[in-house]
Amino acid sequence: MLRAQITRNVSLLHARAFQTATPLSKGAAKVVATKKRKQTFNPSKGKSGEKATRAAGSSVKGFVHEVSFTGYNKGAENIAIAALGAGALQKGTVCAFEGATRRDLAHFGSFHKLQYHELFKNPISLVRDETLQVDAYVQKAVTSPSSENVLLVSGKGGAGKTSLLAQAHALALQRAAIVLPINNADSLVDGSNDFLLNTETGRYQQPMFVKNFLHKILCGNKAALQALKLSQEYVSHYKGKQTKYDAQTSLYDYIKSVRTSLDTKNNAYFATIIAELAKQDQFPVFFTVDKFSTFTHNPYTQYRNTENAPIHFSDFELPALLLDFVSGAQSFKRGGVILATSDVHKRNDTFRVMLGEMQPRPYVSVEEYDPTVGQVFLQKKVQRLAVAPLDLAEIRALTQTFIAAKVIPEKEAEKLEDEEAFASYVKQKYVLSGNGNFRELLKSVVLFY
Amino acid sequence: MxxxxxxxxxxxxxxxxxxxxxxxxxxxxxxxxxxxxxxxxxxxxxxxxxxxxxxxxxxxxxxxxxxxxxxxxxxxEAVGWKPSEAQLEEFEKVRELPIPARDDPVITHVTNMIMKNGKKALAEKILSRALYMVYLKLRKDPVEVLKKCIEDLAPLMVVKSFKTGFAKKLNVPVPLKKRQRQRLAISWILEGAVKRNSHEYAVKLGEEIVAVSQGRGSGYDKRTLIHKSSISHRSYIKLR
Structure with a gap:
């Protein structure tokens, strides 16, 4: 009986596989359906297509993601730290990003992974000489055109360039400015986004990057964008549907509507939004770019054209726009452009010319010196700010915060109550941090076992 | 001559x-x-x-x-720096002192058991990351947590079989030394960690340490089994 059943099923399977002209009966179809194995590339599913069993409460993330994005800051010690405030900055004090500022900065992506923000309830930040300089810069930029306020932040890896950029964001927001943050310029050139040629402008667009970028801008600058009205009427076309935006529409609504219906070809919405921001005088606008040195590192991107040749970064709309704002070809009526370098990228001639350390040599390869970026910085008067390593007083202030937040174990902290012991501990930390490197200091406190 | x-x-x-x-x-x-x-x-x-x-x-x-x-x-000459008298004094004071041992014996033991192919730096990195995760989850001194875990998990005895020279073997419960107990506990923690989901061993280990500290580790079953068998074989213990 059983054998007969099996042979019948097998024969039915064969019939299904070779698609004979005879239709299958209902019962036979059922048998085939149960026999068919679901195939998937989803690693969370087993071979049989069923969900793989997981140990309860066990994370699937790697260390960096687990630590940075699991909300461990909620369990942190409550400590009294003043919020980072514009105008009342005191050098050597540790401040925190709180409330709305913190939320907006989180939208901007100002807090990066492996900055160990999870140690505290709110991300902390140290007020340094550089912070005061950036504060003065923002103060000046709020009243003058952005073409006059280009700031280039440089320094060694782990010195605190990205943290300084976060401070700049906070200080700009506190002065009711609009911030356009690109927190990782690498993602513009590393081939991680889709791209297509805009036949009208002759430049390449990166629709998904723009969409995410607009989302950041929308969430972080909600109040300012809601207060701004369009200067003229616009019409958008999407899937054969036409939408009109009159002059009373707020920029917030316009971006929100356009962002979700970006045309796949020849869309000029992003340029329109930037043009609208450049026209207005109501709010200062700050364009900030972290890891700007990606353009000096290798001017040719990972993207390739139809002839399979790498595309130069200036052939992309967003980087070209960025260069325009740096060179002063385009400008916001009030505001500035803040660029930060990265230690990951190589120090070639373009990089050194950008920092004003040398003049370009005539007979070098494009990899060594790219005139597209070099010329901009040769012709443009750029304010340069080199982030210095921490000094003993700053390490002292940070160590006190670590003790207050119980990041340093209480047993060890008890030994540091004596002033002499504490001074000696601070000196130790100075040496262990490679003579005042911010990142290494944090590592020496957190990952020292 | x-x-x-x-x-x-x-x-x-x-x-x-x-x-x-x-x-x-x-x-x-x-x-x-x-x-x-x-x-x-x-x-x-x-x-x-x-x-x-x-x-x-x-x-x-x-x-x-x-x-x-x-x-x-x-x-x-290059730096243009010379030590001050106070610094020289301090240097003379510290000169003869032995360099203090940085490492905790328990931490070293765990590191050495994590280590594969002599890659100690990698083992240290894994343990540091795991302990940082323990700190984030429990907000306690992770070294103390780890030590307590090992102490709680470590079995007191194991059953060893001795040849009698006849057909029968004798299974005799034997007390363990401190380091032997520690070793078993650590190996169970490391085994438990392997079965977890993350693709990074540091995360798995951190989670396992937290689980053990909360009494949920799979090592506790093994310890209980060993203790049970030791009790059942207690009659073979020779007391002089």
Missing amino acids: SLFFKSVRLLPLVRVTQVPARAVFAARFQSIQPLKAEAKVETLEQEYDRWIADVKAAREIVQANPPGLMENERLE
């Missing part, structure tokens, strides 16, 4: 021809003009002498100025 050297002196002088090695050399690189072996040997010997003299001279220079000292002087 010993008898041996005396006898050697009395032996007739034998002229040793210096041909063999160089003859082979000449044969291998046969040039058009035949080589004059003796002239070559003379120049070579002169060169050896010069070389030995140079080495002697260099040794004298190095003995007069030890390299470390020279480097220090050069560094001071």
